Amino acid sequence: MNCVGHINHGLWTHPRDQSHRFNQLSYWTELAQILEKGLFDGLFLADITGAYDVYANNIDLTLRESVQLPSHDPAPVISAMAAVTQHLSFGVTVNLSYELPYQFARRFATLDHLTEGRLAWNIVTGYLDSAQKLVGQDRLQAHDQRYDQAEDFLTLCYRFWEGSWEDDALQIDKQARRFADPDKVHYIQHQGPFYQSQGVFQVAPSKQRTPVLFQAGASPRGLAFATRHAECIFIGGDKIEHIQKQVQKIRELTVQQGRPVDAIKIFLGCTVVSAESSSLARDKFIEYQQYASPEAGLAHFSGSIGLDLSQFAEDDVIPYRNTNSIVSVNQKFKQQDITLADLKAQHPLGGRYPVIIGSGAEVAEQLIDLFDQTGIDGFNLTRTVSPESHLDFVQWVIPELQQRGRYKTAYQDGSLRQKLFAQGDHLHPTHPADQYRCQPSAQVNDQQQKRA
Numbered sequence: 019m020n021c022v023g024h025i026n027h028g029l030w031t032h033p034r035d036q037s038h039r040f041n042q043l044s045y046w047t048e049l050a051q052i053l054e055k056g057l058f059d060g061l062f063l064a065d066i067t068g069a070y071d072v073y074a075n076n077i078d079l080t081l082r083e084s085v086q087l088p089s090h091d092p093a094p095v096i097s098a099m100a101a102v103t104q105h106l107s108f109g110v111t112v113n114l115s116y117e118l119p120y121q122f123a124r125r126f127a128t129l130d131h132l133t134e135g136r137l138a139w140n141i142v143t144g145y146l147d148s149a150q151k152l153v154g155q156d157r158l159q160a161h162d163q164r165y166d167q168a169e170d171f172l173t174l175c176y177r178f179w180e181g182s183w184e185d186d187a188l189q190i191d192k193q194a195r196r197f198a199d200p201d202k203v204h205y206i207q208h209q210g211p212f213y214q215s216q217g218v219f220q221v222a223p224s225k226q227r228t229p230v231l232f233q234a235g236a237s238p239r240g241l242a243f244a245t246r247h248a249e250c251i252f253i254g255g256d257k258i259e260h261i262q263k264q265v266q267k268i269r270e271l272t273v274q275q276g277r278p279v280d281a282i283k284i285f286l287g288c289t290v291v292s293a294e295s296s297s298l299a300r301d302k303f304i305e306y307q308q309y310a311s312p313e314a315g316l317a318h319f320s321g322s323i324g325l326d327l328s329q330f331a332e333d334d335v336i337p338y339r340n341t342n343s344i345v346s347v348n349q350k351f352k353q354q355d356i357t358l359a360d361l362k363a364q365h366p367l368g369g370r371y372p373v374i375i376g377s378g379a380e381v382a383e384q385l386i387d388l389f390d391q392t393g394i395d396g397f398n399l400t401r402t403v404s405p406e407s408h409l410d411f412v413q414w415v416i417p418e419l420q421q422r423g424r425y426k427t428a429y430q431d432g433s434l435r436q437k438l439f440a441q442g443d444h445l446h447p448t449h450p451a452d453q454y455r456c457q458p459s460a461q462v463n464d465q466q467q468k469r470a
């Protein structure tokens with residue numbers, strides 16, 4: 019995230035942490051270069067609209083510990099990072115609930131041009147009442163309705179990205195004085211339940227047209243949405259059986275949506291603390307713990323589930339409440355008895371992702387084991403002390419993965435989609451966007467409309 023404290027809260031106080039420099043381009047360009055040196059596929063930038071004001075019903079702790087506040091727009095830092103890298107891709111989160119599809123589609127098409135096809139969009143719909151108030155609305159839309167709106171938003175984006183310009187519409191022929199061929203640029207028409215639009219998209223096709231689509235919905239409605247639209251899904255979880263089940267469910271739903279079983283890459287969130295040896299890694303973890311703030315983690319968690327956790331004593335079992343926030347995270351309070359103390363213990367570094375600690379070889383073995391046992395496609399690593407945790411991963415873990423033949427030794431050429439799926443730059447024909455691709459046969463109608 020373009021902020022100080024993202025997942026692992028409190029670590030900004032560590033003397034070696036640099037995340038307070040998040041408002042400087044050099045912080046991002048240095049980070050991008052570290053990741054490209056480590057042959058990372060991409061840098062994922064989460065984002066929220068709003069502030070975590072649920073814990074204690076205020077933003078005091080959120081501000082003191084910089085729990086995603088302040089946080090800046092993630093999109094503007096992409097161009098700078100793209101300029102100093104060649105292969106690293108960028109996953110950017112945008113909450114569509116507060117965007118106009120046209121403006122958003124234009125901004126992302128522009129970024130896909132500038133990165134030469136190294137862009138992904140993490141599609142989110144929001145979960146904070148504070149965001150609604152900031153944009154001048156009373157309260158958050160009902161959970162499932164947010165996904166209905168997202169369906170309509172995406173359909174319209176597909177029309178813009180896939181349906182307005184034919185592949186060879188841009189001619190850039192100076193001699194013939196013909197920049198674009200008017201017969202190959204089409205008006206789109208959209209009359210949806212939430213959005214209407216008609217006209218020509220202002221951006222000619224970028225390398226990928228539609229950026230690679232990420233999603234993290236985990237509720238029944240969220241999963242239906244994710245398996246219909248996403249090409250990559252983030253999941254969480256620390257128990258092998260739980261992760262296996264989630265992977266299986268995603269694969270089944272993907273097939274039910276008429277897509278190939280492997281149409282979606284699944285990435286598991288995890289945190290890694292590594293060092294030259296096992297004991298040095300453990301020492302580092304203990305050292306990090308002295309700076310971490312599990313309580314700030316709870317302030318974040320309160321916002322995610324829409325429940326003020328400050329009202330409970332250490333031994334209180336957290337009750338399940340049907341809130342309008344993240345349904346899938348809330349479910350765990352229905353399924354098990356979890357006390358506040360349990361929850362704090364699940365935030366050893368101020369965040370709730372499972373932590374893998376060890377030498378490069380030990381971490382590599384654990385990651386390979388998780389990968390092989392669960393059927394996931396990769397990992398989404400959260401940062402701890404920044405950029406030290408990335409540097410450690412590149413120095414200690416990646417060579418061990420490479421030695422075991424489980425990590426690339428060079429980048430492939432091409433767009434992010436090509437790198438991930440090796441099936442070209444554009445969305446696969448089984449993706450629902452396919453129906454919105456422009457047909458050259460539409461030309462006649464189109465010409466009539468343009469003249470009207």
Ligand SMILES: Cc1cc2nc3c(=O)[nH]c(=O)nc-3n(C[C@H](O)[C@H](O)[C@H](O)COP(=O)(O)O)c2cc1C
Pocket residue numbers: 063064065066067111113140141142143144145161234235236237238239240241252253254287343344345346347
């Ligand atoms: C791994 C992961 C990453 C997420 N990243 C973001 C994010 O960056 N911004 C955001 O507003 N929501 C984020 N969310 C929450 C989603 O926007 C959404 O509210 C949640 O996935 C809804 O899930 P549900 O279908 O279970 O209700 C994330 C969720 C998960 C599980």
